[in-house]
Amino acid sequence: MINERTVVAVGRLGGDGYESSQAAELALNGAILHAEIARGYEEFVVAFESFYADDVEVSREDSQETIHGKEKVRALLYNFLVPLHILAEIGGLLVSLQQTAMPGDVPIETHSAWTLELVGASGTTCTLRWRILRRWLGPRVVYEHHYDYQQSGDPLTSKDLSFHSVDSVASLQRPS
Numbered sequence: 001m002i003n004e005r006t007v008v009a010v011g012r013l014g015g016d017g018y019e020s021s022q023a024a025e026l027a028l029n030g031a032i033l034h035a036e037i038a039r040g041y042e043e044f045v046v047a048f049e050s051f052y053a054d055d056v057e058v059s060r061e062d063s064q065e066t067i068h069g070k071e072k073v074r075a076l077l078y079n080f081l082v083p084l085h086i087l088a089e090i091g092g093l094l095v096s097l098q099q100t101a102m103p104g105d106v107p108i109e110t111h112s113a114w115t116l117e118l119v120g121a122s123g124t125t126c127t128l129r130w131r132i133l134r135r136w137l138g139p140r141v142v143y144e145h146h147y148d149y150q151q152s153g154d155p156l157t158s159k160d161l162s163f164h165s166v167d168s169v170a171s172l173q174r175p176s
Contacts, residue, residue: 021136024051025110028141029099037095038088041081048077053140061147091161092121102131110134120160127152 028051035043058073059066067073087093095118102111116128129150135143 020138021108021110021134024136024139024141025101025112025134027051029101029112033097033099037081037085041078041085044081045074045077048074051139051141052144053137053142056141056144058144058146060145060149062149087161091163093156093161094119108136110136118156120156121162122160124156124160125153126156 028047031047031050032044035047037044052070052073054070055068056070056073057066057068058076067076084093084095088095095116097117098115100113102113104111111131111133113131114129118126118128129148129152130146131148133143133145133147134141
């Protein structure tokens, strides 16, 4: 569960833009890293709702499109988190997320590097790496840009998950 005091404390940040954005970045990343996708996706959604502005803009280096507004970004977040949760809970997918802060020189901007490691029940691993630039207005993200995507290993397939055990149980229960 996300420590609610962390979320409240970020809402009361004062000081200069650099201190405020750095503290908010630390709290947001901590909430993301604390959440466990195998338990559910709700903790990620709580972090999103707590730290992102209603008029947030999100972009990627490999797309010309910028997503405008919390409602549209929330829909993308659900489209990513729900299947990932199901694969972790039912398919035996192990999910590991790491983050490293990167230095920046603009007071209201933060930079971080992320690594997402997915390990299937077969032992096959796919590792995704990317970087994030965030612009802050007080305790809220108003702009987020994802860039420098890298992938190690092939994408996981159904053969890498443990869904096949469900099929074998179902075949044992069928009348002959």
